[in-house]
Amino acid sequence: MSAATTRSRTTRTPAPDRLCAEAVDLARAAAEEAAAPGVVGEHVALVSEGDRVVTHYFESKEPGYRGWRWAVTVARASRAKNVTLDETVLLPGSDALLAPEWVPWSERLRPGDMGPGDLLPTEAEDPRLEPGWTGEDEPLPNSAVSRELAALADEEDAELTTPPATSRGSITSVAEELGTRRARVLSRYGLGLAADRWDEEFGARTPMAQAAPASCVTCAFLVPMTGSLRQAFGVCANEFAPADGRVVSLSYGCGGHSEAAVMPKPPKPAPHALDTVRVDAYPLRPADDSGSVPDRPDGSTDDLGHS
Numbered sequence: 001m002s003a004a005t006t007r008s009r010t011t012r013t014p015a016p017d018r019l020c021a022e023a024v025d026l027a028r029a030a031a032e033e034a035a036a037p038g039v040v041g042e043h044v045a046l047v048s049e050g051d052r053v054v055t056h057y058f059e060s061k062e063p064g065y066r067g068w069r070w071a072v073t074v075a076r077a078s079r080a081k082n083v084t085l086d087e088t089v090l091l092p093g094s095d096a097l098l099a100p101e102w103v104p105w106s107e108r109l110r111p112g113d114m115g116p117g118d119l120l121p122t123e124a125e126d127p128r129l130e131p132g133w134t135g136e137d138e139p140l141p142n143s144a145v146s147r148e149l150a151a152l153a154d155e156e157d158a159e160l161t162t163p164p165a166t167s168r169g170s171i172t173s174v175a176e177e178l179g180t181r182r183a184r185v186l187s188r189y190g191l192g193l194a195a196d197r198w199d200e201e202f203g204a205r206t207p208m209a210q211a212a213p214a215s216c217v218t219c220a221f222l223v224p225m226t227g228s229l230r231q232a233f234g235v236c237a238n239e240f241a242p243a244d245g246r247v248v249s250l251s252y253g254c255g256g257h258s259e260a261a262v263m264p265k266p267p268k269p270a271p272h273a274l275d276t277v278r279v280d281a282y283p284l285r286p287a288d289d290s291g292s293v294p295d296r297p298d299g300s301t302d303d304l305g306h307s
Contacts, residue, residue, distance in 0.1 A: 020054035020074050021046055023083040027056035027072035034088045036062065040070055052076050053086070060090060067096030128190030132182040191229065198233060202243050204251035212253025213260040220258035222248070 024043055031040045041059030049055055058070040073086035092098055122129065186194075203209065216222045221238035224230050225247075232250055236243040241256035 014048055014051055016046060016048040016054050017052040017076065019076055019081065019083055020052060023054075023074045024056060026083060026085065027074055028058060030072050030085050030088045031058050031070040035060075035070060035090070044069060049073065052078070062090075065090070065097070067093045069093050126184075126190075128187060128193060129184040130187040132185040195229065195232065198247045199249050202236075202246055202248040202252045204249060206252065208242060208254050209249075209252045212255065212257065214257045215251050215253045216248050216257075217250040218257075218259065219253075221256070222250075 028040060028043070039060060039062045041061050043056060044059050045057045047055045047057070053073065053075045055071050055073045058072070060068040060070055062068065068090055069092075070088065071091045072088045074083050075086050076083045199205075204215075209215070216234060216236070219238075221236060221241065223235040223237050225233055225235065233247050234250060236246055236248050238244055238256045238258075241254050243252070243254065
């Protein structure tokens, strides 16, 4: 007998045991006992699991478990005629309705999911963060307040102006005043993630920026940021803009640009032609020298034959 023939006989599925295959009623009774009443359907298949071990499959009519099957495994001992129950379980079939693959909460969380009272823990080794200055660390070896540097200067007689002694408490108070006493700060990786996220939402590739008359870098409503991000981002302060109060890229833009459509000043009205301030005096009678009527009576009209 060849080795190939031996392997084919040892790996092939054995034929179903006759007594186990005929124990359909025993398997159905076990399935009905484990399931709710009326949810075990027709017998759909049987599979030989090994020597004298057979699994019977019954259709499941349980609501919400479409395509699932009740699997009841029966077996019998060697040379025994009694078939015994092995296990009963509800298994999905090839077309079963399954729940989606489980995803950890840290990957399911999306911006805006947090509500009042929710806490979002961060990992101790979060790549977005790096250790900050807390006042517990000793000064660096090349620091002006380092004792090693002062000792080295004394030994080498270096002409070094020694700064006034600075205590740890004063450094801590200054750090608190400047807002830098934090256990962890953003790393370069964390800054890069934030920059990519902001640029994707309010960047140059958005439809709003493509149709804008100008970019935010020339807009008066842009509030500059501090630090290294000021070279690429700012905060929009236009209440009518779609990005009001949001971090925007300097290459972003919208129709609310301060110089997009400047309304002209109203024209200055021309001065009135009539002077209504001065009072003009008009006499009731004409002046003596203003008309053709003499101011004395005419001579006698007797010579002219007038009565």
